[in-house]
Amino acid sequence: MRWPIGKSELRELLFNGVWRQNGGLVQVLGMCPVLVMSNSLVNGVSLGFATAGVMLISGSAIAALRHWVPNELRTPIFILIVAALVTMVDLLFKAYLHGLYSVLGIFIPLITTNCIVLARAEAYASRNGVLAAACDGLFMGLGLALVLAVLGGLRELLGQGTLLAGADLVFGPAARGWVLHALPAGWDYQFLPMLLPPGAFFGLALLIAAKSALDRRAARRKAAP
Amino acid sequence: MTAAPTALRRAGRDAIVLLLFSVAFTSLLAASHGLTAERIRHVEQAAKEAQLAQVLPAGGFDQSLLPQRRPLAAGLLGNRQPAFYYRALRAGQVQAVVLEATATGYGGPIQLLVGIGRDGRILGIRVPMHKETPGLGDYIDPARSDWNRQLLGQGAAAHWRVRKDGGDFDARAGATISPRAVLATVQDSLRWASSQPQLWQENER
Numbered sequence: 001m002r003w004p005i006g007k008s009e010l011r012e013l014l015f016n017g018v019w020r021q022n023g024g025l026v027q028v029l030g031m032c033p034v035l036v037m038s039n040s041l042v043n044g045v046s047l048g049f050a051t052a053g054v055m056l057i058s059g060s061a062i063a064a065l066r067h068w069v070p071n072e073l074r075t076p077i078f079i080l081i082v083a084a085l086v087t088m089v090d091l092l093f094k095a096y097l098h099g100l101y102s103v104l105g106i107f108i109p110l111i112t113t114n115c116i117v118l119a120r121a122e123a124y125a126s127r128n129g130v131l132a133a134a135c136d137g138l139f140m141g142l143g144l145a146l147v148l149a150v151l152g153g154l155r156e157l158l159g160q161g162t163l164l165a166g167a168d169l170v171f172g173p174a175a176r177g178w179v180l181h182a183l184p185a186g187w188d189y190q191f192l193p194m195l196l197p198p199g200a201f202f203g204l205a206l207l208i209a210a211k212s213a214l215d216r217r218a219a220r221r222k223a224a225p
Numbered sequence: 226m227t228a229a230p231t232a233l234r235r236a237g238r239d240a241i242v243l244l245l246f247s248v249a250f251t252s253l254l255a256a257s258h259g260l261t262a263e264r265i266r267h268v269e270q271a272a273k274e275a276q277l278a279q280v281l282p283a284g285g286f287d288q289s290l291l292p293q294r295r296p297l298a299a300g301l302l303g304n305r306q307p308a309f310y311y312r313a314l315r316a317g318q319v320q321a322v323v324l325e326a327t328a329t330g331y332g333g334p335i336q337l338l339v340g341i342g343r344d345g346r347i348l349g350i351r352v353p354m355h356k357e358t359p360g361l362g363d364y365i366d367p368a369r370s371d372w373n374r375q376l377l378g379q380g381a382a383a384h385w386r387v388r389k390d391g392g393d394f395d396a397r398a399g400a401t402i403s404p405r406a407v408l409a410t411v412q413d414s415l416r417w418a419s420s421q422p423q424l425w426q427e428n429e430r
Contacts (some may be wrong), residue, residue: 069242069246070238070239070242072239073239073242073243076243076248077243080246080247081250083252084250084254087254087257088253088254088257091257091258091261091265092257092261092268092298093270094261094265094268095261095265096264096266098268098272104270156331190324190360192359192360193356195359196359
């Protein structure tokens with residue numbers, strides 16, 4: 001059996017999802033959960049992976065069913081599929097990963113309304129094969145997870161001087177000792193603007209600016225012999 | 226008049242497609258609900274039990290707390306939603322009760338779990354939900370700070386106010402609304418528990 005997707009295509013999808021068309025930094029889609037859940041590294045990574053998982057499943061499901069979907073009914077049927085899959089993921093989280101569920105709470109059902117899921121369904125999964133759409137969904141999701149991880153880590157570090165706080169909610173009580181303190185714990189350091197919503201906007205702006213600067217430098221290097 | 230039948234037929238076909246998709250995905254949802262419902266109920270009960278146990282000393286009871294759930298009268302202890310109390314039994318005797326109470330803080334309701342021992346002293350306090358300002362009033366949450374340790378072991382004899390108001394308890398300068406609310410509600414809980422002798426009777430007669 002021929003592998004239905006070439007290596008260069010795969011590399012292209014990965015580069016697109018994680019960097020060139022990054023869901024958080026370039027398409028700037030799905031900002032509601034991104035801004036709210038990025039107040040710590042653990043929260044950001046958890047939501048990022050949950051979104052990546054949903055995008056992987058919804059991308060493959062939509063690509064698999066695309067020939068049965070009449071063109072004019074695309075949007076309602078895609079929403080139906082995404083909403084049903086997210087609800088199933090929600091139920092599974094509740095049943096098997098209850099600690100993580102208590103962290104992400106309302107934001108798992110809200111993945112449905114995350115525009116990036118529907119945007120990829122419309123722009124990619126409805127026109128490509130199952131495997132390609134699965135990869136596209138996964139890589140787009142991982143790109144978003146990466147942004148969430150960096151943003152969450154940045155806000156947690158600047159906001160309360162720690163990293164990995166709350167890891168015990170995901171990995172069990174053993175992870176309580178994983179918390180890294182940049183400053184002595186007794187200092188009780190806190191810089192509220194970074195923890196509250198404004199910090200999400202500042203952080204995201206910094207990341208977008210940093211990405212543009214990197215891209216521009218790369219372009220200059222390419223231009224110069 | 227040739228366009229009408231084809232448009233109608235198209236609409237009918239689309240309706241059927243939409244219906245089929247809805248039925249398929251609704252059945253998928255129903256199936257996953259059926260498969261997980263039992264486990265979710267189980268996990269949620271275990272989580273509730275663990276949360277209640279946090280306000281009681283380890284080994285302070287030898288029976289599951291959830292079967293000992295009893296309703297609190299409406300509006301009691303600041304609760305606007307239906308609330309409950311739980312009795313912790315050891316060797317057939319009520320050792321402690323856990324009360325669900327709601328204080329009114331700066332940002333809205335502060336849900337409290339108050340563990341009270343048979344001797345009328347506070348065994349533990351947890352804050353399952355609050356909306357106090359992060360970094361300012363949220364130190365009443367034991368997940369954030371050790372503030373409410375000073376309440377442990379206190380009974381009706383203590384002065385349940387912050388020091389600034391002539392009471393026994395420390396509060397952070399500039400953020401006294403949240404601790405005031407918590408202290409008042411904890412005092413109400415203590416008073417109510419001591420005014421209800423049937424709370425401590427095994428057979429509840």
